[in-house]
Amino acid sequence: MLSLVIWISVILVAVILFTIYRVYTLVQVAKGKQDTRDENNTTWNATMGMIFLIGGIIAFFWYSTKEFDNYTLPVASDHGVITDNLFWITMAVTVFVFVVTQILLFYFPYKYQYRESNTASFYPHNNKLEVLWTIVPAVVLTLLIGSGLKAWWDITDEAPQDAxxxxxxxxxxxxxxxxxxxxxxxxxxxxxxxxxxxxxxxxxxxxxxxxxxxxxxxxxxxxxxxxxxxxxxxxxxxxxxxxxxxxxxxxxxxxxxxxxxxxxxxxxxxxxxxxxxxxxxxxxxxxxxxxxxxxxxxxxxxxxxxxxxxxxxxxxxxxxxxxxxxxxxxxxxxxxxxxxxx
Amino acid sequence: MAVAEVQIEEHDVHHDDHEHHDSFISKYIFSTDHKTIAKQFLITGIFWALIGGALSLLFRLQLGFPDMDLGFLQPILGGWLTDTGKLDTEFYLALVTMHGTIMVFFVLTAGLSGTFSNYLIPLQIGARDMASGFMNMLSYWFFFLSSVIMFISLFIETGPASGGWTVYPPLSALPQAMSGSGLGMTLWLVSMVFFIASTLLGGINYITTVINLRTEGMTFSRLPLTIWAFFITAVIGLLSFPVLFSAALLLVFDRSFGTSFYLSDIYIGGEALPNTGGSPILYQHLFWFLGHPEVYIVLLPALGITSEVISTNSRKPIFGYQAMIISMLAIAVLSFIVWAHHMFVSGMNPFLGSIFTILTLIIAVPSAVKAFNYITTLWRGNIVFTPAMLFSIGLVSFFISGGLTGLFLGNSAIDINLHDTYFVVAHFHLVMGSASFFGLMAGVYHWFPKMFGRMMDSTLGHIHFWMTFIGVYLVFFPLHYIGIAGFPRRYYSFTNFDAFSIFTDLNAFVSVAAILTFAAQFIFLFNFFYNIFRGRKAPANPWNSTTLEWTTPRVPGHGNWPGEIPKVYRWSYDYSKPGSDKDFIPQTVPLSETPESNLPHENEMASKESVAKKDAAKA
The missing domain is CATH 2.60.40.420 (Cupredoxins -  blue copper proteins)
Structure with a gap:
């Protein structure tokens, strides 16, 4: 009996949702509003992006600090101290890149959201910029690899005779x-x-x-x-x-x-x-x-x-x-x- | 020239004639039309995505709520539940394995590449169909056969393959090791063989078509990035899938014919096996020789689609078109020489480990270039938030988040502690799983009007996007913490260890987020299937796009263009060109007709164009 009631309510909810959808669609058609370039729509999505961005970054830093002791296991070996260091150095680099790129990724759509009066700038390439962001990651990666490989060779080197x-x-x-x-x-x-x-x-x-x-x-x-x-x-x-x-x-x-x-x-x-x-x-x-x-x-x-x-x-x-x-x-x-x- | 055109037209008439006699079977089932085949791949992919997603919910229930009584699933799971209503531990592994296999191969390879390579290559390069329509049809039906076999394996008594989607031997080679390594594993291997055949048939077609059937004026330097991506993907697939085939074949020999390619010195089930001299590591090398390129096989098409969608909806040319192509080529080449970063702690020679660390971190450079280029494309755009655009921005977000954690895992010294933990799970679900899935979604929303001649509802699309996007982050971001804490993947439960006694609340949270994210996909399903039949009729070019597919009729027939194939005069990214009164100039508009917006070097080309036209007229 209970499961029957559950099924009926699920179907009912689905029907209601569908009806709302139909009514909404018909109203849109009647209003003649079918343009995906609708500016309210644009503002809504752009703002959601910013809310997500700010909320996400706050949640990330809040949880990472609050739970720090829980998700980091104490280290109990010599080489572990070294690899943990590498881990946190890499973490610093990646968190920086992560935050900056995500901010740009959501801020640009917010700032440059569609307005009929606006025109996008025709900006197909810029060699200086492209060379810059090829070389900078390459250099940073080289440094990370260098320290990583040093640790790797030490760890995988032959064990001491008296081990x-x-x-x-x-x-x-x-x-x-x-x-x-x-x-x-x-x-x-x-x-x-x-x-x-x-x-x-x-x-x-x-x-x-x-x-x-x-x-x-x-x-x-x-x-x-x-x-x-x-x-x-x-x-x-x-x-x-x-x-x-x-x-x-x-x-x-x-x-x-x-x-x-x-x-x-x-x-x-x-x-x-x-x-x-x-x-x-x-x-x-x-x-x-x-x-x-x-x-x-x-x-x-x-x-x-x-x-x-x-x-x-x-x-x-x-x-x-x-x-x-x-x-x-x-x-x-x-x-x-x-x-x-x- | 004129002669050639006449021939094409005659050919066309012949085509139309043919279509008249198309029966239901030749039109919708054994069709050789690339558009129908693409839809077949898409629908099959959606079917598999639902199955794959549902399987993940089952094991998320176990991980999030280990004490829950799953008795209500008895009608579906039957004997795979214990008397107390808990999942069988071996079935748990079957779920993880099938989730991975289905998502990687059937959804993100066949469902993504199969759909959009098939659909877009002829339409965007200006071809009437694929080079070989028949091989293309075979490609789908091999995939279908492969799907049927894999689907059947879900229902057999000993259960489907359960050794993880990588099916490492000896676990996958010995039925004594787990029941899933019996018939289930055999079916897995047979299914994969058909799958590989399907991928190769498709790939050969994509490559041939892109090289040979581009319309006049469609040089490689004018190809949309989608086509570049599909082309490079097909090449990668063609070179790497045969290696998976050989790995699978040797595994079949070991399983059924008593060879010892992967088996050596094994004592199991109370007896010492005679096999000796084999190496399980050999399988890992062979598997990851496909397995790593496979990551790019699923990712590159998604990135290609994103390039197209972001550019169109930013109303700007993609930033650094050439850099994007060079990056993709670099990724393609490097993808073949980084495979052993999956094996840092496999016991292989540590020296190899250092080589693969270096090569792996090099591949981060072209990936970074791509991410920066996407962001710069958004800069000073005039951004329209179609659902496709949102999914593309979401893809870039995942690509960055998941890509960055690759810097930890690719560094062998750091990988020692992170290998096979939830950190890896978080990493690849973001960068490969979710990013590619979002590429697939972006593609569906963007090209739905062309596929079905009708529009999807954009409000439902927005709701679907935000629920999915936030949902994916809520599911996979927390897994990083669990991974840093050292939780191993593929664990049925964590209660046996003091070190892993925490995070029960976080695991429950992840499971709830997963259920909600899955539920949100039904909004998409409704939007998709309802609007195939009832959607508003699509305008010819709903997104004001420059590429060729939008010059076809609303519902293109067999042969795509009723008249002659359009010619191409410019690249596909002339959006918001200074001087032009519209914010896009289709590829079919000759440069000589747009003197107001031409760049200096284009004016030169324009004058050549007019000369050529006059010559043609004289002839």
Whole structure:
């Protein structure tokens, strides 16, 4: 019944609107007013443009200042400070151009709106002006590119030798991480060795794998370079940690990497934000299927000494899964037991 | 000369004769008349725009009101709703994917280029029809077939393609990865193959027609900017769509024939796949080799239409005609060498990243020139606010707003944090989506009188414009903030993350704005369809325009001009020429007839004209 009433009222409203339209049209016809050059019309639209312009610019600056703390995430990595700077420099340039051009774009139609008595000026070109606004953007862009490329080369340069290595693997729909263990060497892995328990496909014929450990969350030390070695098991994922301003796709069959220096520990950030529950999050940022929006992983940034302590406490995966000793070649079994502390 | 004219006339008579026997089918369905084909593209484009828009409303409801019970949509969505009346998470991705595919390809490529290249090229260059009417007809019917297949894919049990409109493998290659990668993906690929064939058939025609069939006097330097834009667009399409075809073909091989072009080292669904040696990055390179030029394929026609509309309604010549052409050519060339800026964090070599940063930011220069030239065209004009003019000004506004954010995304270091966030969504919806859509609208309002011989209601047009224009800004401007905050795109919900727990109110606001903007399009639909049949009859030249299409009869028949094809004596932008008593001089008026307004070099040409005329008379 209710839906019937709704439908009837919708139809009624449509009919009323249509009738108004017909009456309006007929009145216009009767008045003989059919010229699109009607000056009232022109004034109305030109004024709307100005209202939109002024209202829009006020709303833009009002909201941008009011919500500033909400839409800017605190930055927690060395290179992030640099890219944030670049971001805000670019923002200053673009906001300036944006405001000036939009003002001209709506002010000119207002000022030069149609009047029968007016004549437009025949002004087909002006080489000086055109050269000017080719060169000025070119110069500004060159400066922006220059600083951007410097940052890009530094960020994508080879990781320092002493970087802490963490392997991150994305799969539908979670993340896993692996640390090299005491020998600081990640063991070999092969996707064909993956099974229900051995999620990383660790190859235990390689002795570097014996002491590798798989924690439930990523720990990294503050102030030290960290190298994420990134892999994907099934489809493309993307390792995105917004606070560190780091992102790199995880591609099946093609290991990728990203290194950076975290400069605020989780504790620092909790104090800064006044939020005792704060945690750094790692999210997936490449469409990967139905669970794409739920691939959450935690990153904990420790003070370096806490990190060392945590690192030393981790048990090698092999010692937690002794069944896999069977996969270790006989001549290495003993080494494996020692490395894994069994 | 005289001989040639007689031949044309004979040809004409033959034409008229033909039309007499046109059946309904050959006139409206399998028509080879470029005007009918253009209308077919337009109507199909409008149909797709409605579907594409409606899909976006569905996912906006989910994003804006995640707790809402969508049970009332049960009759439409059926099994895609969960028991609690929520969208299925995988169907959400299908919605995003189909929205993108439909809008980019079916609305803004076929609906825009298909409509206006077809409609305007012969009319504005003074040709009787396209070079090949038959290929032109095939172009539409391939598009129609492609549309039917894509439409069917919306209704199959496993759902349509869901891997994002870019359909990156392995996600799109493996049915195990998501159900949309099953039959839905197959249909997507088949549909795209027909679509590409359609685009190529159309493009070859546009290029050939512009090069060969220009009327006497219509040199390249006198072509309206619309034609320049369509011409360059067609060239870009011809060079880039075949690459998409090869990308799709290799994907078909990987999906169906066990090859490993894009697949390597994959463990999925509890088993390790045998594929090895392929590279998912290869697909991305191939895809974006089309994908980036595609941005300009949808944008350039809109800019061409805008040039024409802004100039006509400012009653001024377009500022910097040559600079506009050079900019478009520069954009066309550069559009082929910037594709990898979509891949800065894909894992490709960072050195490539720096090259593509440089090339990408270079493309901003010709774009900036175009924007400045539009603004200068408005300066000291005598501006008439037809709906088409408003939509064109709106386009320039979006082009600037969305273009500027490209300076962030094109800079690889800044892109690291913004890549695949809502900042990107805001960027391309403004600069490519909304700008092109406004170009389409400007074109419809401007050329409706020629297409259907009747006028649209301008008051409804104004209301439609202001609702849409303000609506688009309310929808897409807030997304910048959400993007700067790092919100990833294609997320079903943000509740799983502490970092993204804010902005629920802003997301709701955006959704409401989207619904209102969509609703405003029904004003247009009414205005459009009602006035096709009931509109006031259009005068021959309602906007006092200079170009050739306004010299045809009110409703031009097959062959466009009943008599001989008009000759062209001047460029298409003689508006408000000093000395002339009218504020426009059509292209068909010889310079020798307007000595009062001729510029010095035109007087010279005028004297040559009169000599040529005398010669012709003697002969």
């Amino acid at each position: 802490e290595v963490v392997e991150i693997v994305g799969y539908q729909f979670a993340w896993a991480s692996r640390y090299p263990g005491k020998d600081k060497q990640l063991g070999d892995a092969d996707y064909k060795l993956i099974d229900v328990d051995n999620q990383m496909g660790m190859d235990f014929s390689d002795k570097s794998a014996f002491d590798d450990f798989l924690p439930r969350e990523i720990h990294i030390p503050k102030g030290k370079p960290v190298l994420f070695k990134i892999k994907a098991r099934d489809v493309i994922h993307s390792v995105y940690a917004p606070h560190f301003r780091m992102q790199m796709n995880a591609v099946p069959g093609m290991p990728t990497q990203f290194w950076f220096v975290p400069n605020k520990s989780t504790e620092d950030m909790r104090v800064e934000l006044g939020n005792p529950d704060f945690n750094y999050e790692l999210v997936c940022n490449k469409i990967c299927g139905k669970g794409h929006f739920a691939m959450r992983y935690l990153i904990v940034v420790d003070e370096p000494e806490d990190y060392q302590k945590w690192y030393a406490e981790q048990e090698p995966w092999l010692s937690q899964n002794p069944d896999y000793l069977a996969n270790v070649p006989d001549n290495l079994k003993e080494v494996a037991m020692i490395s894994a502390g069994m």
